[in-house]
Amino acid sequence: MPLKILVTAKRVEDPESKIKVKPDGTGIVTDGVNYKMNPFDEIAVEEALRLKEKHGGEVVVASIGADKSMTEIRAALAMGADRGILVKHDGPLDPFVVSAILDKLFEKEKPDLVLLGKQSIDDDQNQVGQYLAERRGLGQATFASKTESLESEAEQKKQPGVVLAADGKSLRVVREVDGGLVTVDVSLPAIVTCDLRLNKPRFASLPGIMKAKKKPVEEIVAASLGVDLAPKVAVKKLSEPPKRQGGLKVADVPELYAKLKGEAKVL
Amino acid sequence: MQNVLIVAEQSGGHLRKATLHAIAAGQVLAGRTGGKVHVALLGKDLGGLSTELAGYGVTVHAADSAGLTHYLAEAFAPVVAGIAKEVGAGFVGAAATAFGKDLVPRVAARMGAACATEVLGFGGSGAAVTFQRPMWAGNVLAEVDLTTPVKAFTVRPTEFPAAAKGAAGEVKAVAVADPGALPTRFVEFKEVKSERPELTEARVVVAGGRGTKGDFKPLEELADLLGAAVGASRAAVDAGWVPNDWQVGQTGKVVAPELYVAAGISGAIQHLAGMKGSKVIVAINKDSEAPVFQLADYGLVADLFKAVPELVEKIKAGKGS
Incomplete structure (x- = not known):
């Protein structure tokens, strides 16, 4: 059964970038910071593509943000997604508002499955999938992972970790939780959020990048969706965490032992 | 005066220790608002655990039902939201474990509440509470205001001491309505067994x-x-x-x-x-x-x-x- 999959691609600071807070605490310093697709969303895009390769269907990638988010949509299209939707909005967003916007896109697109990263690595909230599932009254399978490791043969063969039932009506999802792995069946349409070990995302090929330029991307102004865009999680102030006083080196194990026993008193 | 509802986490009748840290955070909040700490405990055959939890000086709302044997957000969220409304909770929270992070945002959405994840501490003054939380992998600390009437949160357990035993609180049984067919079904749990501490x-x-x-x-x-x-x-x-x-x-x-x-x-x-x-x-x-x-x-x-x-x-x- 072909699947229509809506997948998210948020533009975030590159996780390798050094993040510094502006002296007045109103934001972070963006000079010299690179941007890319949220790594958890990349995993979601990869999973969507694997499901499409196995079952057929369509992968629609959505991003919400300023015009520059088009770069992340093109990146997903270059990986193999079919078309894009850019919801244009300047200014702060939070999971409450983002899930309300995705709720509108769901109404419009009527996908069988929404795949999202479990969190974005800028605000680290880990909420959008759960909010969206409740807003739509659908089942949620958060922290999708799989039993096999990322070095396994199934992963080399790019098998999806999320498995469609034979009747095409539900998905079997292995969820990474504290103390082990939980398996659930979730009826379609479903909301699935992706954890780190679900897959290794592919790199876009050169032909993929060329093709992506011609794929359709619809632009929607967020204000036209009839959603209250005022953030409900209002960031008042940012600051840098207290610095740790580290950096002391010891010469050998006897000195380490002596320090731990005598100075730190932790042994 | 706003009450605080903390959702307890248990498996097989054993309390996750992280819950005690979340209760401690709840007590800090209740101290600020002049309200009381209530605890929602959901599952099957909870008997002894309800009494144990009440020993921390909180009112325990125990929802004991076959439909709650295995945790599923779709089954738990309506029950937690129901208890929150019943006790007039202005704050609904849990520990920032996989359970808390899966459940609390769903409860928040149900209640029209905004939510703060991995809360490290509380700011603001008096009953006007702000939440301190990490962003950008802990490289930035943010102070956030939740502008909705009900505020939801998960707390990082290591940032709050475990709650201490207090005067025994009350245990109230919660009637659980049959949720009907759920969109999600539990299949199995593969536990990683270990003799070592968590x-x-x-x-x-x-x-x-x-x-x-x-x-x-x-x-x-x-x-x-x-x-x-x-x-x-x-x-x-x-x-x-x-x-x-x-x-x-x-x-x-x-x-x-x-x-x-x-x-x-x-x-x-x-x-x-x-x-x-x-x-x-x-x-x-x-x-x-x-x-x-x-x-x-x-x-x-x-x-x-x-x-x-x-x-x-x-x-x-x-x-x-």
Whole structure:
């Protein structure tokens, strides 16, 4: 059964970038910071593509943000997604508002499955999938992972970790939780959020990048969706965490032992 | 006056210790608002656990029903939201565990509430509470205001002490309506069994990374000698060397033990964010330039396969004397 999959691609600071807070605490310093697709969303895009390769269907990638988010949509299209939707909005967003916007896109697109990263690595909230599932009254399978490791043969063969039932009506999802792995069946349409070990995302090929330029991307102004865009999680102030006083080196194990026993008193 | 509802986490009738830290956070909030702390306990055959929890001076709302045997957000969220309305909760929270992070945002959505994840502390003044939380993998601390009437949150357990026993509170039974057919069904739980303490609750954590080349034996020996939990970097987990739930980091477990030993871990930002709250950090790594050394209280540039067994012998000898 072909699947229509809506997948998210948020533009975030590159996780390798050094993040510094502006002296007045109103934001972070963006000079010299690179941007890319949220790594958890990349995993979601990869999973969507694997499901499409196995079952057929369509992968629609959505991003919400300023015009520059088009770069992340093109990146997903270059990986193999079919078309894009850019919801244009300047200014702060939070999971409450983002899930309300995705709720509108769901109404419009009527996908069988929404795949999202479990969190974005800028605000680290880990909420959008759960909010969206409740807003739509659908089942949620958060922290999708799989039993096999990322070095396994199934992963080399790019098998999806999320498995469609034979009747095409539900998905079997292995969820990474504290103390082990939980398996659930979730009826379609479903909301699935992706954890780190679900897959290794592919790199876009050169032909993929060329093709992506011609794929359709619809632009929607967020204000036209009839959603209250005022953030409900209002960031008042940012600051840098207290610095740790580290950096002391010891010469050998006897000195380490002596320090731990005598100075730190932790042994 | 606003009451506070904390959702307890249990499995098989055993309370997750993280719940006690969330209750402590709830008590801080209730102190600010002049309200009371209520605890929602959901599951099947909860008998003794309800009484145990009430011993922390809170009112326990026990929803004991066959439909709640296995945790599913779709089954739990309506019950928690129902209790929250019943007690007039202005704040609804839980510990920031996989359970809390899965459930609380769904409850929040149901109540039209905004939510703050991994809360480290509370700011503002009096009943006007703001939430302190990490962003960008802990590289930034944010103070956020939740502008909705009901405010939802999950707290990082290591940032609050465990609640202390108090005057026994009340236990109230909650009638659970049949939810009908749910969109999600529990299939199985594969537990990673361990004799060692839980990572987030251990006094000592011994963690290994790429430098172990997959051989965690020396680290496990050190851990068992110290009664420690074993942790790992993302690289070691991705390689399939150790189970997923050993991962320490912003996207794994956040730990803050008295002693954290990082062996063969270079110290990616992601990993450091998960352990830099530890009281004492020891780094053992062959590469003297590894970023982990900047954070470590005691850094030892050495091969872990030589240094760790030597440390084990030292500790054994010290114990014998």
